[in-house]
Amino acid sequence: MSKRILGGLGLLLGAGLSAGSALALEPGDPQRGQAAAATCTACHQANGSGMHVPGGESWPRLAGQDAGYIEKQLHDFKSGRRQNASMMPFATMLDDQQIADVAAYYSQMEITPASGGEEASDAVMARGEQLANRGDWDDYIVSCSSCHGPGGTGVGSEFPGVASQHAGYISAQLHAWKDGERSNDPQNLMGAIAKRMSDDDIAAVSAWYARQAPVVEGGE
Secondary structure (H helix, E strand, O other): OOHHHHHHHHHHHHHHHHHHHHHHOOOOOHHHHHHHHHHHHHHHOOOOOOEOOOOOOOEOOOOOOOHHHHHHHHHHHHHOOOOOOOHHHHHHHOOHHHHHHHHHHHHOOOOOOOOOOOOOOHHHHHHHHHHHHOOEHHHOEOOOHHHHOHHHOOEOOOEOOOOOOOHHHHHHHHHHHHOOOOOOOHHHHHHHHHOOOOHHHHHHHHHHHHOOOOOOOOOO
């Protein structure tokens, strides 16, 4: 048998194995995800609510977040595209199927209230509402709702829900984008916007979203 034929068979075999691996990945299963997420509860809590830690590292609410978004972030932590010293070891422990399962598990949990905006003044809240819903064209700041949707409930797997997310976590991520420490969003949209925001702007919009009540689908 010629080398050309052997090479062709090798390519076909490799393609078949790759296709088989892709097909082996099942849709995320919440029950399996609950077991795989056991190590996540120390930071993200058993109900997926996360935790606001004033002056420290706040942990995001995962409950009710889009499964595709959670899955993408875990893959980004695992590959190093998104950096976080706490998350990377846990993401690395999960295989692709477990990542899909964990994402499905958290996505089906009930959205929980957030913390961190309780002490914000009326003026701070007004500025946060402006930035969230209308932006500030004097500073070329696009409204958050343009991407994250009305009410900040999220849009698809690229733009997460930010309403009822902890103020400390939102603030930390906006500062990370502003400082160039995070860049795993589509077309660096967040980086471009965050760089135009002052520290007061970041604090205001973080507090405002933290105080937005969870939106229940079908509710009033």
